[in-house]
Amino acid sequence: MGRMLPISSTWRVRDMGSPKLQGRHLLGLDGISKEDIVMILDTAKSFREVLDRPIKKVPPLQGKTIVNLFFESSTRTRISFELAERRLSADVVNFAASGSSVSKGETLKDTARNIEAMKIDMVVIRHSSPGSAHFLSRVVDANVINAGDGEHEHPTQALLDMYTLREKYGTLEGLRVCIVGDITHSRVARSNIFGLRTMGAEVSVCGPATLIPHDIEALGAKVYHRIEDIIPRVDALNVLRIQLERQQSGLFPSLREYHRYFGVTIDRISKAPKPITILHPGPINRDVEISADVADSEHSVILEQVTNGVAIRMAVLYLLGSTN
Amino acid sequence: MQVIDEDGIRRSVMRLAHEVVEKFRGAERIVLVGIRKRGDHLAARLARAIEEIEGKKIDVGFLDITLYRDDLRGRLDHPELKSTEILFNIDGKILILVDDVLYTGRTIRAALDALADIGRPSSIQLLVLIDRGHRELPIKADFVGKNLPTSSTQQIEVHLKEVDGEDAAYLIDLEGS
Numbered sequence: 067m068g069r070m071l072p073i074s075s076t077w078r079v080r081d082m083g084s085p086k087l088q089g090r091h092l093l094g095l096d097g098i099s100k101e102d103i104v105m106i107l108d109t110a111k112s113f114r115e116v117l118d119r120p121i122k123k124v125p126p127l128q129g130k131t132i133v134n135l136f137f138e139s140s141t142r143t144r145i146s147f148e149l150a151e152r153r154l155s156a157d158v159v160n161f162a163a164s165g166s167s168v169s170k171g172e173t174l175k176d177t178a179r180n181i182e183a184m185k186i187d188m189v190v191i192r193h194s195s196p197g198s199a200h201f202l203s204r205v206v207d208a209n210v211i212n213a214g215d216g217e218h219e220h221p222t223q224a225l226l227d228m229y230t231l232r233e234k235y236g237t238l239e240g241l242r243v244c245i246v247g248d249i250t251h252s253r254v255a256r257s258n259i260f261g262l263r264t265m266g267a268e269v270s271v272c273g274p275a276t277l278i279p280h281d282i283e284a285l286g287a288k289v290y291h292r293i294e295d296i297i298p299r300v301d302a303l304n305v306l307r308i309q310l311e312r313q314q315s316g317l318f319p320s321l322r323e324y325h326r327y328f329g330v331t332i333d334r335i336s337k338a339p340k341p342i343t344i345l346h347p348g349p350i351n352r353d354v355e356i357s358a359d360v361a362d363s364e365h366s367v368i369l370e371q372v373t374n375g376v377a378i379r380m381a382v383l384y385l386l387g388s389t390n
Numbered sequence: 391m392q393v394i395d396e397d398g399i400r401r402s403v404m405r406l407a408h409e410v411v412e413k414f415r416g417a418e419r420i421v422l423v424g425i426r427k428r429g430d431h432l433a434a435r436l437a438r439a440i441e442e443i444e445g446k447k448i449d450v451g452f453l454d455i456t457l458y459r460d461d462l463r464g465r466l467d468h469p470e471l472k473s474t475e476i477l478f479n480i481d482g483k484i485l486i487l488v489d490d491v492l493y494t495g496r497t498i499r500a501a502l503d504a505l506a507d508i509g510r511p512s513s514i515q516l517l518v519l520i521d522r523g524h525r526e527l528p529i530k531a532d533f534v535g536k537n538l539p540t541s542s543t544q545q546i547e548v549h550l551k552e553v554d555g556e557d558a559a560y561l562i563d564l565e566g567s
Contacts, residue, residue, distance in 0.1 A: 112472065112473050115474055115475075120507075120508070121507040124457040124458070124506065124507070126457045282448075
């Protein structure tokens with residue numbers, strides 16, 4: 067897949083430096099300013115504290131209605147968004163593509179406009195087509211949040227990855243992060259590269275040549291093809307899920323071989339000069355891209371990522387939704 | 391116009407600390423929670439004063455009420471979210487809520503809602519450095535440093551060393567309003 071056309075962000079901070087995001091949508095991290103990212107991460111920190119309270123609910127989105135439009139199956143992202151919405155006291159409607167009018171041939175535009183006619187304030191959309199969130203933001207009045215559009219972007223996942231790393235290291239400036247796995251088909255990789263580069267981190271990617279886009283260096287990421295070469299040079303590895311259907315399409319010979327050459331194992335990471343942090347967007351394939359002992363080790367922050375994900379989504383929903 | 395100077399604030403804090411321990415006959419079960427972003431520093435000072443009087447450690451927490459404001463929806467700018475840090479159990483405690491200025495009472499209303507989500511103290515008492523009147527809600531302070539009658543075209547600004555580099559309170563006339 068080639069580099070997508072740059073799409074101008076509709077999320078900008080007002081010039082006066084007031085703590086307000088001018089844009090009405092979160093469509094991707096491409097083009098988002100450092101100040102905006104810092105504001106989201108700082109706001110998420112306040113919400114992270116709410117999650118430890120006996121009553122994990124605050125009122126700022128009271129009276130707002132949010133629809134979760136999931137055209138692609140997802141468990142963790144949908145539950146995470148739904149929890150975030152409910153913890154901000156919003157009313158939540160869920161929509162899954164199967165068993166809906168979509169299976170009767172309705173277009174995205176018609177589905178969206180019909181839902182909007184029911185007076186919805188915000189839409190969270192997951193769709194298999196790149197650009198679907200941008201498209202939606204042009205045809206409806208509601209605030210749109212991209213929860214993953216094809217191989218394009220998954221901004222809230224990258225934000226929660228950055229939040230987790232910033233909590234651990236205090237800053238993202240100069241942090242060395244390598245994304246391991248299928249970079250070509252990964253929206254998580256793209257959003258992470260955009261976000262981490264904006265925050266001043268050093269980003270590299272590592273995987274089989276068949277799974278790395280040839281022009282990825284244009285985004286500012288260095289490319290490695292041997293995991294042994296990158297491990298001594300990084301603070302953190304963000305390990306992507308290897309999708310089984312990629313093997314069926316011939317991009318690598320077998321899962322066993324992938325594990326042998328690119329699997330993140332205790333043996334490999336113990337060769338690093340200092341402890342490496344392991345992130346994974348989930349769901350994990352144990353003993354394919356990551357060995358079970360690493361996933362359960364103290365290196366892994368995989369479950370912290372899940373908790374932080376709710377706080378990040380609360381921050382984004384709050385910043386976009388509480389002012390109109 | 392300066393209405394309270396550094397010594398005035400120090401004496402008020404000291405007197406308020408004495409009033410609190412007198413009313414509850416000691417500091418047993420007392421915890422302090424200050425509302426950001428000046429009530430928190432006042433609460434910390436009060437706690438030190440009560441600790442001196444009673445020789446007992448006092449828990450202090452800090453409350454950010456942004457998410458509970460009733461004007462959130464109408465505002466153009468997001469007020470900056472600060473963190474709530476109440477790292478102790480408030481259930482069954484005598485909770486002294488601390489703020490610098492009591493005016494319409496809306497901040498206190500928001501703070502009471504926020505506290506209800508955190509726990510259930512046996513009682514909540516309100517302590518303020520300055521009560522300037524003009525309540526819009528049925529709220530009243532239990533401990534007051536200074537009653538200061540004002541008009542609604544005036545503003546009270548409390549400065550504290552921790553935030554502003556000096557201890558003082560000013561009465562400011564807003565022009566043209």
